[in-house]
Amino acid sequence: MPNSTRRAADPDSAPDTVRLRGVGFGYADRPDVLRDVNLSLTQGSFHFLTGPSGAGKSSLLRLLTLAERPQTGRISLFGRNVTDLPRGGVPAFRRQMGVVFQDFRLLDHLTAFENAALPLTLAGGKTADHAADVAEMLRWVGLGQRMDALPPALSGGEKQRLAIARAVITRPRLILADEPTGSVDRAMGDKLMRLFQSLNKLGATVLIASHDEAMAERVGASVLRLENGHLSQMTPAGEAA
DSSP: OOOOOOOOOOGGGSOOSEEEEEEEEOOSSOTTSEEEEEEEEOTTOEEEEEOOTTSSHHHHHHHHTTSSOOSEEEEEETTEEOTTOOGGGHHHHHTTEEEEOTTOOOOTTSOHHHHHHHHHHHTTOOHHHHHHHHHHHHHHTTOTTOTTOOGGGSOHHHHHHHHHHHHHTTOOSEEEEESTTTTSOHHHHHHHHHHHHHHHHTTOEEEEEOSOHHHHHHHTOEEEEEETTEEEEOOOTTSOO
16 A cells, blocks of 8 residues: 555544434434434554445444434443534544545546545645645556546546545544445455555554445454444454354
């Protein structure tokens, strides 16, 4: 993965990156998507979030990105209660996250390079200062020859890789990814997972929602399962039950 000088944090000296206590959430037509969810993700940990379609995986990620608010319970991020955080305070928290959405959310009028660099640009960085890092990241995800392409000209797999590059370019403290390898083959999926693992080793907390339990086993990460609105923690891959 691209070089970085950031060191992994000591997990014993920092609060949980994510903490949910008694969280309930739903929609008008599905009031009990999540029920009494309790979750603690320590800084520098790596987890997969699994469960059947419609179990609420994407809804849980939306709560963690502060796109939705819980109906009940409490959410803390980076040691601060954000359950009732004013909208004006949301951007500061989101800048500490890297989020990979299922629908990519790329800007069609920007090139692949400009999309990947967008978080750095919005943070006030100058193109000349981050050009080398962005180019290296795009080469890492296999888009070195597509930097000038606009998203409509990219395949689904290329868009997914670009979305991942954009999400992690700032070396975020928390990475939330919704089916990040769903549109790529196994070889590229494994390579992208190594990118997440490398960032995790540098101190990032990683939560990946995925149907691919075999990948979770290959990574050896802790596995969380959502079903019928409830969250449970399964035996980490590679350990005896």
